[in-house]
Amino acid sequence: MTLITALGCSAALLLISIASVLLRRFSGRNALVYAATLAVSLLSLACGIEALLVSPAGSPTLSLPLGVPWLHTHFRLDALSSLFLAIISWGGVSSSLFALGYGRHESSPERILPFFPLFLAGMIWVVLADDAYVFLFGWEIMSLASWALVVSHHREEENIRAGHLYLTMAAIGAFTLLLAFGLLASAGGGYLFSSIRASALSPRLAGAVLLLTTIGAGSKAGLFPLHAWLPLAHPAAPSHVSALMSGVMTKVAIYGFIRIVFDLLGPPSWEGSLPLLLLGGVTAVLGVLYALMQHDLKRLLAYHTVENIGIIFIGLGLALAFSANRIPWAAALSLTAALFHTINHSLFKGLLFLGSGSVLEATGEREMDKLGGLIHRMPGTTVAFLLGSVAISGLPPLNGFASEWLTFQAILVSPNLPQWALKFLIVAVGALLALSAALAAACFVKAFGVSFLGRPRTSAAAEARETDPWSLSALFANAFFCLLAGLFPGQVVNALGPVVQELAGQALPRQSLPFWEPMIPIAQNRSSYDAFLLFVLIAFAGLMIAGLVRGIGFRPIRRSPAWDCGYPDPSPATQYTSPSLAQPIRRVYASSLFGAREAVESSPPGDPRPARISVKMRDPAWEGLYLPIARIVSFLADRLNPMQFLTIRRYLLLVFLLLVFLLLLLSLWI
Amino acid sequence: MDLVRPTLVQAAQMVLVLLLAPGLTGSVRKLKARLLGRQGPSIVQPYRDLWRLFRKSPVLAGNASWLFRVVPYLVFAFIWLATALVPTFCLGLPFGPWADLIAITAMIGTARFFLALSALDVGTSFGGIGASREVMIASLAEPAMLLVVFTLALVAGSTELSAITAFLLSPSAGLRVSMALALAALLLIALAENSRLPIDNPATHLELTMVHEAMILEYSGRHLALLEWAASLKLLLYFSLIGTIFVPWGLAKPGSSLTAYLAGGSFYLLKIGTGAIALAIFETGLAKMRLFRIPDFLGAALMLGLLATLLRFVSGSL
Numbered sequence: 005m006t007l008i009t010a011l012g013c014s015a016a017l018l019l020i021s022i023a024s025v026l027l028r029r030f031s032g033r034n035a036l037v038y039a040a041t042l043a044v045s046l047l048s049l050a051c052g053i054e055a056l057l058v059s060p061a062g063s064p065t066l067s068l069p070l071g072v073p074w075l076h077t078h079f080r081l082d083a084l085s086s087l088f089l090a091i092i093s094w095g096g097v098s099s100s101l102f103a104l105g106y107g108r109h110e111s112s113p114e115r116i117l118p119f120f121p122l123f124l125a126g127m128i129w130v131v132l133a134d135d136a137y138v139f140l141f142g143w144e145i146m147s148l149a150s151w152a153l154v155v156s157h158h159r160e161e162e163n164i165r166a167g168h169l170y171l172t173m174a175a176i177g178a179f180t181l182l183l184a185f186g187l188l189a190s191a192g193g194g195y196l197f198s199s200i201r202a203s204a205l206s207p208r209l210a211g212a213v214l215l216l217t218t219i220g221a222g223s224k225a226g227l228f229p230l231h232a233w234l235p236l237a238h239p240a241a242p243s244h245v246s247a248l249m250s251g252v253m254t255k256v257a258i259y260g261f262i263r264i265v266f267d268l269l270g271p272p273s274w275e276g277s278l279p280l281l282l283l284g285g286v287t288a289v290l291g292v293l294y295a296l297m298q299h300d301l302k303r304l305l306a307y308h309t310v311e312n313i314g315i316i317f318i319g320l321g322l323a324l325a326f327s328a329n330r331i332p333w334a335a336a337l338s339l340t341a342a343l344f345h346t347i348n349h350s351l352f353k354g355l356l357f358l359g360s361g362s363v364l365e366a367t368g369e370r371e372m373d374k375l376g377g378l379i380h381r382m383p384g385t386t387v388a389f390l391l392g393s394v395a396i397s398g399l400p401p402l403n404g405f406a407s408e409w410l411t412f413q414a415i416l417v418s419p420n421l422p423q424w425a426l427k428f429l430i431v432a433v434g435a436l437l438a439l440s441a442a443l444a445a446a447c448f449v450k451a452f453g454v455s456f457l458g459r460p461r462t463s464a465a466a467e468a469r470e471t472d473p474w475s476l477s478a479l480f481a482n483a484f485f486c487l488l489a490g491l492f493p494g495q496v497v498n499a500l501g502p503v504v505q506e507l508a509g510q511a512l513p514r515q516s517l518p519f520w521e522p523m524i525p526i527a528q529n530r531s532s533y534d535a536f537l538l539f540v541l542i543a544f545a546g547l548m549i550a551g552l553v554r555g556i557g558f559r560p561i562r563r564s565p566a567w568d569c570g571y572p573d574p575s576p577a578t579q580y581t582s583p584s585l586a587q588p589i590r591r592v593y594a595s596s597l598f599g600a601r602e603a604v605e606s607s608p609p610g611d612p613r614p615a616r617i618s619v620k621m622r623d624p625a626w627e628g629l630y631l632p633i634a635r636i637v638s639f640l641a642d643r644l645n646p647m648q649f650l651t652i653r654r655y656l657l658l659v660f661l662l663l664v665f666l667l668l669l670l671s672l673w674i
Numbered sequence: 675m676d677l678v679r680p681t682l683v684q685a686a687q688m689v690l691v692l693l694l695a696p697g698l699t700g701s702v703r704k705l706k707a708r709l710l711g712r713q714g715p716s717i718v719q720p721y722r723d724l725w726r727l728f729r730k731s732p733v734l735a736g737n738a739s740w741l742f743r744v745v746p747y748l749v750f751a752f753i754w755l756a757t758a759l760v761p762t763f764c765l766g767l768p769f770g771p772w773a774d775l776i777a778i779t780a781m782i783g784t785a786r787f788f789l790a791l792s793a794l795d796v797g798t799s800f801g802g803i804g805a806s807r808e809v810m811i812a813s814l815a816e817p818a819m820l821l822v823v824f825t826l827a828l829v830a831g832s833t834e835l836s837a838i839t840a841f842l843l844s845p846s847a848g849l850r851v852s853m854a855l856a857l858a859a860l861l862l863i864a865l866a867e868n869s870r871l872p873i874d875n876p877a878t879h880l881e882l883t884m885v886h887e888a889m890i891l892e893y894s895g896r897h898l899a900l901l902e903w904a905a906s907l908k909l910l911l912y913f914s915l916i917g918t919i920f921v922p923w924g925l926a927k928p929g930s931s932l933t934a935y936l937a938g939g940s941f942y943l944l945k946i947g948t949g950a951i952a953l954a955i956f957e958t959g960l961a962k963m964r965l966f967r968i969p970d971f972l973g974a975a976l977m978l979g980l981l982a983t984l985l986r987f988v989s990g991s992l
Contacts, residue, residue: 379795380739399784400777416824418987434824452791457795529834530831542755562732562733563736568798584802
């Protein structure tokens with residue numbers, strides 16, 4: 005029943021999409037589309053939660069006579085699907101709620117309204133799919149709809165470039181997934197997930213599938229060095245779509261990866277976890293370092309998605325290593341950590357992107373160095389954004405810390421692994437994870453501090469207005485769940501139990517139910533963490549001190565100008581900006597990694613022009629991977645150019661030669 | 675189950691660290707002054723300073739927001755609680771299972787996050803200079819600290835401080851290379867985290883060199899008092915941490931008699947006193963480093979931590 009309802013929801017989203025085209029002239033269409041999407045997303049959220057928490061045992065399947073005539077399309081709702089269905093639906097709920105207010109200011113709604121519900125429907129199909137056709141169909145709908153949303157403001161040069169790059173990377177990703185499914189189906193002879201699951205691949209083919217899936221799902225999720233499109237495309241879309249792309253679409257990619265590697269591929273080999281762990285660690289650190297170098301708020305958030313994907317992949321790599329070595333409890337711990345972080349990231353990244361949307365709407369600025377002082381003008385947005393910043397920086401008592409804590413616990417049980425390569429790598433990955441956690445806090449001191457605190461740097465920031473109640477309620481709904489998941493991590497671990505049980509063959513021990521009990525992932529005397537009581541105690545200690553201070557002798561606050569060393573300069577340009585705030589970190593880390601060079605250009609004495617400082621940086625992913633590939637492609641294209649102008653006779657000759665070549669190859673192969 | 679006594683012990687510890695912290699700062703200052711041949715202010719001077727500051731009315735900059743006024747309380751609460759979670763004179767604190775060593779490290783991180791934000795709130799260059807330097811230092815010190823935690827956790831099979839100490843007291847602990855490396859790393863981290871020489875000079879107000887003082891420059895009155903107190907508490911936290919882990923003797927067992935607790939308390943005071951003397955001698959002999967030499971210093975801590983963890987992964991006995 006839940007499966008049918010969920011499918012009904014996706015069909016309803018499709019209908020909304022069509023209706024938005026038909027209702028072109030209707031003035032209330034904006035509100036109508038978003039309200040309908042909101043209602044449908046709420047329903048499918050209920051389905052996901054119902055399937056995950058209330059009746060986790062059955063995994064209903066359904067085959068519908070759709071698509072290619074003699075092949076039915078197959079759907080299934082197991083625990084993993086229902087978890088990701090809930091994540092997608094929550095993303096749909098919060099961004100539709102936000103867009104009820106935000107969407108009113110859209111200049112060209114006809115470029116967004118049809119694709120927004122379609123995008124959600126595509127993602128729902130991916131997670132409900134029970135055969136490769138439906139999976140790839142949903143995947144492509146998701147890619148194309150989000151591409152259309154990325155280029156919705158197509159008059160800006162940068163967006164077109166982002167869209168082009170995104171389309172290229174999405175095509176490569178879908179192509180590798182297609183090949184992966186081809187290999188998976190080769191053993192059992194069918195594209196149905198159940199027949200893939202029943203057949204086993206040879207180790208070499210399994211390795212190839214793992215590689216292809218890592219490229220296909222990893223490029224969509226933003227794994228280094230395949231992340232290059234992500235920081236361009238995610239910020240280019242309208243903010244509620246950015247929230248969906250960063251908070252939810254990357255999670256669908258994670259779903260695809262888990263589904264193929266942990267479910268369809270069969271028993272894993274430990275070698276497969278090496279590249280995952282390495283890529284995860286490198287992605288986490290480089291993602292946050294890239295983010296620290298940004299001065300565009302939305303781009304900073306997009307790079308942070310890259311970092312968090314790295315953290316999730318570290319958890320997945322650990323899970324693979326443990327389950328290959330038949331240590332199911334440790335695999336369960338790692339997988340729980342990865343899935344918990346997946347949920348958390350979708351919550352706080354959604355919140356932060358929506359918050360950046362509010363800022364963009366209020367000031368028209370994405371550049372942090374043109375903002376400042378918003379805490380006075382937009383109090384609600386500030387509180388929500390602050391909560392999101394604390395959560396994403398992995399600080400207690402919010403949810404980001406809970407999942408990072410679990411990941412650390414998983415790293416600490418890795419001496420149980422027999423392979424030396426894994427032991428060494430996991431130490432290094434642990435250090436990288438610790439480094440990325442510390443840098444994330446630095447990054448959000450910068451993002452929040454420069455945008456919301458200090459004095460306004462432009463008149464747009466000085467005259468910002470608080471955003472509308474719809475948008476605010478979406479922000480606070482996300483912030484509320486961040487707090488809830490942070491304070492009661494044990495309950496989230498319990499909720500993830502069926503999913504982990506399904507994938508790792510064992511779940512973490514059930515966390516005891518009174519909500520104030522600590523979370524104990526392995527054993528009482530090994531490690532435990534009780535966010536709720538810690539939070540209560542901190543609140544109590546803070547209030548008690550405040551009361552005591554009042555008791556000692558309370559004097560009212562006086563206001564006066566800030567200390568200026570006797571040189572009053574009213575210009576807000578004297579404040580630290582985002583590049584200057586990141587300068588020490590840039591010197592320490594980026595001078596070797598990104599080749600950052602500072603150049604001071606001062607005019608000769610007597611010349612009144614101001615001196616300028618400029619920073620030049622290289623992007624290792626672009627210079628190491630993309631530009632060489634682009635050069636090879638354009639070199640080949642130049643060489644092959646004459647082929648465009650042949651006669652039909654020559655073309656036929658080429659076809660004939662190719663046929664002979666392929667037949668030769670085939671005869672040699674067999 | 676006896677609930678009264680552990681609660682009393684925990685409450686005693688919370689009050690003890692609160693009262694002891696300014697005294698520690700005062701004694702380090704006094705010792706440093708004597709080593710430099712000065713008379714120096716009395717040991718109780720920090721208490722007088724706090725009392726004076728609490729009774730003064732705070733002066734806020736014109737555009738300071740609510741965050742600026744809330745942060746001192748937040749920072750104080752986080753640091754106080756983190757300090758109260760580290761065993762000082764006895765083991766088996768009832769709050770122990772709420773936060774392990776990773777969580778304690780992260781709580782210090784939360785306090786730092788808010789302090790750096792409050793530094794940016796007024797919108798002066800001083801705040802910016804302090805915040806940007808502090809986050810750079812933290813970006814190296816925090817991972818190093820986590821690696822030390824990894825080493826301890828791998829040695830003791832637990833991230834709980836009580837369990838770690840109990841293991842180190844047991845005969846199976848022995849002398850280990852990895853623990854020595856972890857101690858060296860932890861000492862370097864403690865200097866950086868508490869803004870001591872050679873990373874930062876707690877006595878300076880020179881723009882070129884300030885880090886912590888630049889962040890709290892705009893604070894005054896009771897807000898400043900809370901932040902100063904929190905800074906003393908943080909110093910005490912690191913003293914207790916090093917004392918509990920590396921000199922675990924003399925701690926009272928849970929449920930022992932009052933005399934055992936008192937003995938534990940005097941052992942603790944002895945440890946803190948020795949630590950204060952060592953810190954004073956160390957700081958007197960050193961000059962402050964240039965800011966961009968700090969990464970080398972903390973990089974060494976990071977590498978020591980990594981080496982210690984690696985040794986543990988390689989062999990169970992090192």
